[in-house]
Amino acid sequence: MSKALYLHPKHLQKVSFYPTANGYLTTTKQRKATNWEHACYDKIRAHRKEFGRAAQTAAQVRLAFKQIIELIPDKTMYRRFSSQLLSIIKNDHTNIRGERTVEAGDVTALTRFEFNNDAYFHRIFKAKYAVAFDRTTGRAQVQIPAFKPSSEVRIPKNATHFKLVAVAQAINFETCDAQSKYTSTTAFPLDSTLKDDITLELQLPAHDPRHVFISIGIEFVEHLHGREYAVRGGHENAMSIAGVYTKVAHTTVVQTGKCIPAIVAIRQQAKQQVDVVTPVPPKVTPKPTMATQPVRRNKIPSFIHPPTNKSKRKQVTLQPAIVPIE
Template identity: 50%
Template sequence: MGRVIPLYQKNLPRVSFHHTQNGFLAIEGRKKTNWQDERYEKIRSHRKEFGRAAQMAADTRLAFSGMLEMFPDKTYYRRLSSSLLSILKSDVTHLRGERTVEAGDVTALTGFDFNQQAQFNRTCRAPYTIAIDRKNGVAKVTFPAFKPSHKLRAPKQATHFQLIATVHAINFDTNRNDSAVASTVNLPLDGKLTAGISLDIPFEKNELRHLFVSIGVVFVETLNNRPYNILGGRYNAMCIAAVSAKVGEEEITVEEPNALPVSKQLYNHANKTGILHASKPYKKPVITGRKRPRLAKLNR
């Protein structure tokens, strides 16, 4: 409960007035807190790490800026900041207050959706595989033949679609990042079986930084051989499908494909709190056991 202060002339310097919807609000000035005191050491540590995670989110958003135009989402920065803060807290090398995203478990970003309104694993149900070859500097994304009208959750106006794959090499400490993009042409959105699709994304050979492989699908409406975006890309979906943490020079190998058929995939999605978790597709439980015997009808 607020404390009543008589508005004498000597008390006016202690009161500040703030304009609100219900009029002016008078608030008594608080005593200045000495945040350098030993009692607030934990608060100072959390502030440093929160600011570091927010800065990393801003730098990472800049690295992915070329893709964000096609996958607009106002909650992207907030969700990314929350995920990077969780990764920063997973750092077991540094002391509290000095932890970094670079030393954390960056694989937690696997399944992060660029557009929360259109999650990739729900929009595109076609199976795919991802192979990362650090030695030769290439990431390969392969889609077997599939029927677009059956495997893609497209808006009604869409007539064609395009698959996009990107590779981002990022060092969070030095803020050095490089990216490469590969995409298909506009493919018809019909019930015919497509040919197998293979996207090769080149990057620097013998790369040691963190590698993020993202896969996306873009829907367009074609009129008179001219493509048009649908509702500003609201239905476009993209996610970080694979993450390869940084390695040493002696650890450079070819990583095997890590994607499973759709029936066995784990669907990663973010809940309202921004925490990533995995859940298996729902299966109707099978009830086993003896059936109850039918009661004989009574003769009337």
């Protein structure tokens, strides 16, 4: 059980109130202020900058997904999308930490991103489809072969018809310049079989250098007395990013054909003016070979032949002298 303490009114400015499911929690500031400009917090400051950049980019690019947001009212989409952008920022190998951007990261990580966290597109729509994009003409296509909705679509309650939706976005995450195109089919009954293939075409500017994202989704409706009604307010609709086409890298071509004759002339002129001097190799004295090297004899250690106490004086032997007798 929590403990009740008396609090003077003049100390209320030091108390923070936090609403929870079980009431309000109060905490007081008991630690010193942190100096975030210190060198030991460099990594934290860099992470804060990148986190703020991801959130700001997601907020500005959100207008490109306006049609999708109206179709799928998921409140967690913005948070999940900004989290995905933060992971893309961390994959930027060009800039240093703290200066990394979404534009320089790997945007292909957004493939199969689900706009509805409660209804995944690949779980609801199981039919095959193909996505294609031609950057030269700017045309995007989504082709779906004929299928039977009762076996290829997970039908929610009270739904009688469905629509297939396609969206194409061209986005520059650095300038937050975005352009979106939206198209959908007519309502098809869920209890019938489609005999013809479905083709959804979207037109973007030709030679667009931005990143292109193509999304495909399904919308469920209920037909009642000739009118259409959304099923559960659109919470059963699903959409996913099916194709990601990264921007085209700009390459500059330098023409060096005009400079080649001048370079050749300069080299020929330099050869005429500069005298070629052949360097004289230094004299190298040959090292003595094994035949010319003196043979070094190892001295016998003294412990092998210990010194003797014999005197080195010459021994003189006395011989008797023979004296002749007269």
